Amino acid sequence: MNIVYSPKQREVITAPFTHTLEVNEGTPRSGKTTAGHFRYALYLTLTPDENHLITAYNQEQAYRLFVDGDGTGLKHIFGDLSKVKHDELGDHLEIHTPSGIKKVYYKGGGKVDSVKAITGMSLGSVIFCEINLLHMDMIQECFRRTFAARMRYHLADLNPPAPNHPVIEKVFDVQNTKWKHWTIHDNPILTDERKQEIYDVLSKNPYLFARDWEGKRTMPEGVIYSMLNLDKHQIPTLLGQPYEMFFMADGGQSDATSVSCNIVTRYEGKFRLNRVANYYHSGKETGQIKAMSTYAKEIKNDFVKWCTEKFQMPYTEFFVDPACRSLREELHLVGIQTTGADNNAHDIKGGSKGIEVGIERFQNAITNDQFFLVECDKYDHYDFIKEVGMYCREDNGKPIDDYNHALDEARYANNYFYKRYVI
Structure with missing residues (x-):
């Protein structure tokens, strides 16, 4: 796997594990998820804990975003040392690491009753994909499921939400959080021509430009169906x-x-x-x-x-x-x-x-x-x-x-x- 990293990606991947929650927040196509793949792979090689969790809005997204990850996910990083399996706790990627076998379960977290899928589980870490789309009960239960971990760790990624989104006050501001901001310029694989093409599209709308080019949390005043709760x-x-x-x-x-x-x-x-x-x-x-x-x-x-x-x-x-x-x-x-x-x-x-x-x-x-x-x-x-x-x-x-x-x-x-x- 021949990967070229941006300075921010290298910084994030190799940083010491000093915080309960790390948050990668920024624009689409900024390279934050790819950095998360390799950051998490490093964690899995170090942690003594066996069971771990990736959660996204649904199980398919959890698998697609972090297990496959368009070629840079966990199954590609670990290659023949990993295999998709199923046991009484659900579907997971079994990984052989220098610190022992790790089971990384992947489950949906966007429904009201998503917490049922992790009840009784003891986890070392949780990855929250698009955390702003997950149900708050699921998010909070995930933190409780890791209380007994020997190397407790959580990683979340998201595109910028509205400034009043509850995940900011109820999760980011509560946990021992390390927050990192990302923009399109942090993605090393995007050419100047591709960036210009994205800019030309987003610059037509102030809301999308602020959110998806500058990576700002902005009130969705122009969003047409903002009344959907x-x-x-x-x-x-x-x-x-x-x-x-x-x-x-x-x-x-x-x-x-x-x-x-x-x-x-x-x-x-x-x-x-x-x-x-x-x-x-x-x-x-x-x-x-x-x-x-x-x-x-x-x-x-x-x-x-x-x-x-x-x-x-x-x-x-x-x-x-x-x-x-x-x-x-x-x-x-x-x-x-x-x-x-x-x-x-x-x-x-x-x-x-x-x-x-x-x-x-x-x-x-x-x-x-x-x-x-x-x-x-x-x-x-x-x-x-x-x-x-x-x-x-x-x-x-x-x-x-x-x-x-x-x-x-x-x-x-x-x-x-x-x-x-x-x-």
Whole structure:
């Protein structure tokens, strides 16, 4: 493995272990996660403790971000000295080190009941991937699980959150914390041309520029769905009497394809739109471009089948964005009949028109407690939640045409819900 480190990466990787919690906070593509991989590998070779934990919003992310790590994660660093295994405590990477065998478990931490997965475990260390997306109960329980460690250690990474994010006051300010700030300039593999390309995109929006170029904690004034409160609008189970299940899809090959399963219920005298599951794949982010025929087969044979069996409901409609003609055609070929989604193309309401009408409706549904995310193990809301924090307006007031693949089809779903159950 031929790795070139920046000065900040070398400093972080080789520093003595003197703090309970180390935090790498900064912009995407700053090299902070790669530094974390090698920092943690050093720790694992030194610690006498056997059991350790990596936690992210879901288990898949925990594995992808730190075990695989796009080629620099633990399994690549340790190579033949490591192997993925499973025991009574769960999936883990078993690593042979000079100080003994280490078991590094990887688990999801974004749900209300995530703590159940680590109850009774005794840990030497915990890695918190994107700690601002984890449930606070899970974070606090992780610190309790390491009380008996002989070489107690915690490492967290995150993109800059809002200044009032609870993780700052309840975690960073409480623990014996060593904090390190990162920007794009700390990543040695980014060329000047690539940096300029990123700059040109981010400079169009003050919020994204401050957060993703300068690495500042900034209030998300331009974030369109800032009224979504995960403590309030993410619930562990479906509530109320079910009325209807329907699917909504928006697709692309290089951009993300997102399909949601939605269930309308009536609870405490009010109709609710419940987003219960999300199939999401981005060719741009994963580097794996799928044919639309592949998407159609996976959506039918895996996602739709799982949802209907899970909730024991037939679906009434399968909506697809009218602009995504290829996905509609491929779905028809595998036996799913589709209807064109209401994408607000012809809407006019007062001074608003088009997409703004749909945005206002969706904002109202969230504010009126008529939209909820229902926690799901297999097809969770990780991508939806990430987009919510990124989707904002440009200087001219128009919504940016990015970070909106799951949010677009969620807006279409709310259009259907609004016209059928609200007005």
